[in-house]
Amino acid sequence: MTEHEEQQVRIELARLRQEHRDLDAAIAAMVALGSGDTIQIQRLKKRKLVLKDRIQFLEDQIVPDIIA
Structure with missing residues (x-):
């Protein structure tokens, strides 16, 4: 995800x-x-x-679940 895309996701999350x-x-x-x-x-x-649900989906896109 590019910085611009992440910024757009964060704006959508805030809304x-x-x-x-x-x-x-x-x-x-x-x-x-x-x-x-x-x-x-x-x-x-x-x-x-x-x-x-949408908030959770977008949060998961920003911080992916990484299995250690």
């Missing part, structure tokens, strides 16, 4: 992590206020899991 945190805050607020319906909260949680 995805921020979106993940935002979703976490939104879900917590909806649950605390009881304002969100169950389906909406489930959709946000599913999106959060998709983001987590």
Whole structure:
């Protein structure tokens, strides 16, 4: 992976992590206020899991798992 590609991956990681945190805050607020319906909260949680998987994939690309 070139330096430019790694930089692009790091930028994407930062964006995805921020979106993940935002979703976490939104879900917590909806649950605390009881304002969100169950389906909406489930959709946000599913999106959060998709983001987590994508974040893990990109992190693995930057730091490959090397078996000693």
